[in-house]
Amino acid sequence: MFHCQVYVISFLLLIIMNVNSVTSFNKTQSKDIHLEAPHLSDKIRSNRPRLKPLANVNRSRTTPTIVTNQNVFNPCNGTYIKTNGTTCGLKEIMIGRCHDYQYVKHSLFLTNQSIKNCTKLYEVFESAVRYKSYCNMNMSTYERYFDLALDGVHVINRAMFWSGTYAITHTYSGNGRNYVTLEDTLAAAMVDGLIWCGKENDTEGFDFVSCPYTCKSNQWADLAFWGLASKTFAQLAVGEIYVVLNGSQAHGKSAFRNNSFFSSFELPNLRRNGTYRVTKVNTLVLHSPDEIAVEKCGEKSLLDLEKLVRSHGFDYACKDDPEELILIMCSDKWEARECQIAREVLRQTWNIKLYGKSNSNRNSLSLIVFSCLFFIQYYSLKIISG
Amino acid sequence: MFHCQVYVISFLLLIIMNVNSVTSFNKTQSKDIHLEAPHLSDKIRSNRPRLKPLANVNRSRTTPTIVTNQNVFNPCNGTYIKTNGTTCGLKEIMIGRCHDYQYVKHSLFLTNQSIKNCTKLYEVFESAVRYKSYCNMNMSTYERYFDLALDGVHVINRAMFWSGTYAITHTYSGNGRNYVTLEDTLAAAMVDGLIWCGKENDTEGFDFVSCPYTCKSNQWADLAFWGLASKTFAQLAVGEIYVVLNGSQAHGKSAFRNNSFFSSFELPNLRRNGTYRVTKVNTLVLHSPDEIAVEKCGEKSLLDLEKLVRSHGFDYACKDDPEELILIMCSDKWEARECQIAREVLRQTWNIKLYGKSNSNRNSLSLIVFSCLFFIQYYSLKIISG
Numbered sequence: 001m002f003h004c005q006v007y008v009i010s011f012l013l014l015i016i017m018n019v020n021s022v023t024s025f026n027k028t029q030s031k032d033i034h035l036e037a038p039h040l041s042d043k044i045r046s047n048r049p050r051l052k053p054l055a056n057v058n059r060s061r062t063t064p065t066i067v068t069n070q071n072v073f074n075p076c077n078g079t080y081i082k083t084n085g086t087t088c089g090l091k092e093i094m095i096g097r098c099h100d101y102q103y104v105k106h107s108l109f110l111t112n113q114s115i116k117n118c119t120k121l122y123e124v125f126e127s128a129v130r131y132k133s134y135c136n137m138n139m140s141t142y143e144r145y146f147d148l149a150l151d152g153v154h155v156i157n158r159a160m161f162w163s164g165t166y167a168i169t170h171t172y173s174g175n176g177r178n179y180v181t182l183e184d185t186l187a188a189a190m191v192d193g194l195i196w197c198g199k200e201n202d203t204e205g206f207d208f209v210s211c212p213y214t215c216k217s218n219q220w221a222d223l224a225f226w227g228l229a230s231k232t233f234a235q236l237a238v239g240e241i242y243v244v245l246n247g248s249q250a251h252g253k254s255a256f257r258n259n260s261f262f263s264s265f266e267l268p269n270l271r272r273n274g275t276y277r278v279t280k281v282n283t284l285v286l287h288s289p290d291e292i293a294v295e296k297c298g299e300k301s302l303l304d305l306e307k308l309v310r311s312h313g314f315d316y317a318c319k320d321d322p323e324e325l326i327l328i329m330c331s332d333k334w335e336a337r338e339c340q341i342a343r344e345v346l347r348q349t350w351n352i353k354l355y356g357k358s359n360s361n362r363n364s365l366s367l368i369v370f371s372c373l374f375f376i377q378y379y380s381l382k383i384i385s386g
Numbered sequence: 387m388f389h390c391q392v393y394v395i396s397f398l399l400l401i402i403m404n405v406n407s408v409t410s411f412n413k414t415q416s417k418d419i420h421l422e423a424p425h426l427s428d429k430i431r432s433n434r435p436r437l438k439p440l441a442n443v444n445r446s447r448t449t450p451t452i453v454t455n456q457n458v459f460n461p462c463n464g465t466y467i468k469t470n471g472t473t474c475g476l477k478e479i480m481i482g483r484c485h486d487y488q489y490v491k492h493s494l495f496l497t498n499q500s501i502k503n504c505t506k507l508y509e510v511f512e513s514a515v516r517y518k519s520y521c522n523m524n525m526s527t528y529e530r531y532f533d534l535a536l537d538g539v540h541v542i543n544r545a546m547f548w549s550g551t552y553a554i555t556h557t558y559s560g561n562g563r564n565y566v567t568l569e570d571t572l573a574a575a576m577v578d579g580l581i582w583c584g585k586e587n588d589t590e591g592f593d594f595v596s597c598p599y600t601c602k603s604n605q606w607a608d609l610a611f612w613g614l615a616s617k618t619f620a621q622l623a624v625g626e627i628y629v630v631l632n633g634s635q636a637h638g639k640s641a642f643r644n645n646s647f648f649s650s651f652e653l654p655n656l657r658r659n660g661t662y663r664v665t666k667v668n669t670l671v672l673h674s675p676d677e678i679a680v681e682k683c684g685e686k687s688l689l690d691l692e693k694l695v696r697s698h699g700f701d702y703a704c705k706d707d708p709e710e711l712i713l714i715m716c717s718d719k720w721e722a723r724e725c726q727i728a729r730e731v732l733r734q735t736w737n738i739k740l741y742g743k744s745n746s747n748r749n750s751l752s753l754i755v756f757s758c759l760f761f762i763q764y765y766s767l768k769i770i771s772g
Contacts, residue, residue: 033668033705080489080501089485092504096482099475103466104579115466118478193490282419293740319419320740324720326732331713338735339713342728346712349724354679354706 048226048261074208086206087194094122094190101186105175114152116186124148125190130205132198135215137224139231146232149187154276155180159237163262164246164255165286171328172244179242182233191225230265237270240280245302247320248291254301255285255294263308272313280315287321289329289336296320434612434647460594472592473580480508480576487572491561500538502572510534511576516591518584521601523610525617532618535573540662541566545623549648550632550641551672557714558630565628568619577611609651616651623656626666631688633706634677640687641671641680649694658699666701673707675715675722682706 075081076088087093098118125145129137160179162169169181176184183192197211215221243262245255257263270278283305287293295302297318309316330339461467462474473479484504511531515523546565548555555567562570569578583597601607629648631641643649656664669691673679681688683704695702716725 033670033703033708035670035708035710076489088489089482089504092478092481092485093490094482096475096478096480096486099478100482103462103474104479118475284419287736287739296740317419321736322419322421323729323733324421324717326736327713327717327720327725327729330732331710331717334710334713338739339732341735342731343709343713345728345731346716346725347709349727350673350707350712353673353724354682356679 074204076208083209084195085208085210086196088208090194090196090206091122091126093194094125095119097190098122098186101189116149116151121145121149121186121190129196129198131200131202133200134197134207134212135218135221137221138218139220139224139228141224142228146187146228149190150185150232150236153185153236154238155185155233155236157239159233160242160244161234161262161266162244163257163260164249164253165244168286168325168328168332169244171332172325182229185233185236187232188229226261227265230261231269234266234269235271237278238276239278240282241270241278242282242284244284244286244325245305247285247287247293247295249294250291256301256305267308267312270312270314278314280317281309283316283318284322284325285318285320286325286329289333289338460590462594469595470581471594471596472582474594476580476582476592477508477512479580480511481505483576484508484572487575502535502537507531507535507572507576515582515584517586517588519586520583520593520598521604521607523607524604525606525610525614527610528614532573532614535576536571536618536622539571539622540624541571541619541622543625545619546628546630547620547648547652548630549643549646550635550639551630554672554711554714554718555630557718558711568615571619571622573618574615612647613651616647617655620652620655621657623664624662625664626668627656627664628668628670630670630672630711631691632674633671633679633681633688634674635680636677642687642691653694653698656698656700664700666703667695669702669704670708670711671704671706672711672715675719675724 075083075085080088095118098116098121102115102118125142128141128145158178158180160169160173160181162181170183173179173181173184182188195211197207199205199207213222220227247255249255270281272278283297283302285295285297285302287296297320298306302318306316306318330336330342333339334343461469461471466474481504484502484507488501488504511528514527514531544564544566546555546559546567548567556569559565559567559570568574581597583593584591585593599608606613633641635641656667658664669683669688671681671683671688673682683706684692688704692702692704716722716728719725720729
């Protein structure tokens with residue numbers, strides 16, 4: 001056995017030297033180019049309002065608190081000043097996105113009868129909000145808009161819901177080419193990332209200076225758009241649906257929360273009967289690199305979710321971190337510790353691909369030992385960090 | 387030595403059994419959820435016309451061949467029919483994207499003076515093309531449009547050019563957040579993916595049925611927009627620039643081609659003098675997974691590129707497949723053979739992350755041997771496939 005150990009150790013030393021030569025070769029070749037981290041997701045965060053616990057919401061409609069702004073200038077005319085009010089060009093952006101959605105991005109899916117009149121859609125939206133007080137809005141404010149925009153739409157086996165995973169879910173859904181999120185539907189795509197609020201007794205009818213986002217007297221105002229959007233989208237989902245949850249939530253938040261849009265507006269509105277019913281809820285739980293895994297499938301709040309889903313009569317499945325999504329997470333956070341081994345493996349794989357057989361004996365051996373050493377190192381770190 | 391081999395083989399067998407148990411555990415856990423491949427890039431391909439070898443282009447302006455369409459219906463009014471003509475809603479899309487670009491996507495970068503008037507921009511664009519014959523266009527047709535849209539813009543150390551790598555470059559540029567491609571500038575973003583062509587003696591002034599894209603008498607017509615766009619963008623690049631080339635080109639195409647937009651319009655127009663000059667050209671050569679590496683840095687056409695770049699007085703660096711970009715390529719083509727090892731490594735890393743110390747001894751050992759076996763397997767395949 002002693003001979004064997006010496007043999008193995010000499011072999012390892014030989015290989016380590018070889019690995020170093022490969023590594024330094026790469027470094028020499030690449031030292032001149034500094035690249036920025038990708039930060040792939042162009043959809044960084046949602047503009048959905050945060051939900052307060054619904055139990056605290058006063059469901060009766062009350063007299064609105066009218067927010068009057070002391071400034072009466074329009075920051076969109078003349079010199080532009082960034083505000084927290086209605087997005088400048090709201091009308092043009094909505095009408096433009098509507099055409100873009102139908103004639104460019106989704107033109108392949110269109111059939112003759114499904115083309116919506118974009119100007120009409122905007123007018124219906126505008127009539128619900130312009131010249132109106134923000135705090136007067138409720139869950140029926142945008143009903144006509146959603147009826148019109150989502151008329152005839154069914155999302156079969158491709159509906160994807162998210163909670164706490166906005167950026168990665170949208171990168172993965174691929175603007176509706178892979179899966180369809182709420183924000184990939186026409187009704188929501190037209191306003192995703194925009195801010196708007198009506199203003200009474202005002203020539204513009206929109207408040208371009210500041211949108212309240214908190215009506216003490218009527219918390220339904222905050223939910224008027226995105227609450228109804230979530231509800232309507234859930235009603236369109238058919239067959240198997242996907243729910244992408246965040247298993248690395250900080251500050252004691254759970255992956256599945258009672259006061260999330262998903263549990264408040266989506267889960268209760270999934271169709272349980274008829275031809276267009278939902279059959280199964282596929283839950284994907286993501287754990288971001290460099291963040292602690294707080295909850296996994298079959299644990300804590302995910303047990304509650306399973307019970308709830310099954311009580312609705314749907315099948316349930318849960319998967320922690322599908323590889324496709326780990327790859328996207330690592331593309332986005334490629335400097336994360338947990339992505340380093342895979343990154344090095346890819347580097348070495350591509351080195352074999354590129355530098356081929358000429359020095360492939362050395363490379364492949366290096367590759368084997370390099371990755372072994374990496375894993376040992378990673379495992380040691382794991383033990384040290386607990 | 388015999389003892390040693392037996393020892394090693396028994397150890398391997400033990401571990402392989404362990405690996406199988408880990409693998410089957412994963413399979414049991416995940417068998418219920420089938421996921422689609424991501425296909426991340428929402429920008430699949432460019433609508434830039436293909437360049438013919440410039441030597442064959444007749445540079446003198448000649449009498450245009452007017453393309454007359456026998457159908458006179460407008461496929462955008464009433465029942466929509468998808469055609470190869472001007473994109474329906476061209477005006478609304480361009481004006482909408484202009485507002486979206488300035489007030490939503492890039493609002494952080496805006497200073498007071500840099501807001502462009504979107505309606506004015508569209509009008510300048512329209513006046514260059516509407517009611518005009520497509521084949522009458524030339525490299526000065528859109529001069530006013532670019533002057534107006536790109537006025538005051540400089541892209542410092544972030545300009546990214548591409549040739550044969552449209553999708554991945556745009557995923558990586560992140561809509562201008564990481565790097566700035568031509569298509570991330572206002573002038574090009576307004577029309578990216580759209581089709582348009584003017585029509586003489588027509589009430590609409592646009593041909594909504596069919597755009598020619600080939601004028602035998604005047605090949606400059608095809609380059610009128612994207613040729614000038616490329617030239618103008620190159621003139622705005624400052625400091626270090628990036629060029630993403632395709633080292634896996636099929637059909638005998640080279641990574642750097644004399645008749646590419648990059649060599650015809652971009653490289654010759656980079657500023658060589660003054661404060662806003664280009665200092666260095668960083669070339670990134672990509673080799674797609676599952677495709678043969680045809681050219682690497684320092685080989686074939688990339689040698690020509692280096693000579694050309696240095697003859698212009700710029701510094702030059704070249705890197706094959708930066709890891710950031712390999713990760714994106716594998717996110718997009720996660721089923722590719724060359725991505726499998728990294729994918730398995732990520733799976734095992736996340737298993738350690740999730741299932742922690744409880745069975746981590748077994749896992750980490752499995753992980754080490756699993757990857758070793760994978761590499762041996764990969765290397766054997768590499769030898770077999772040549």
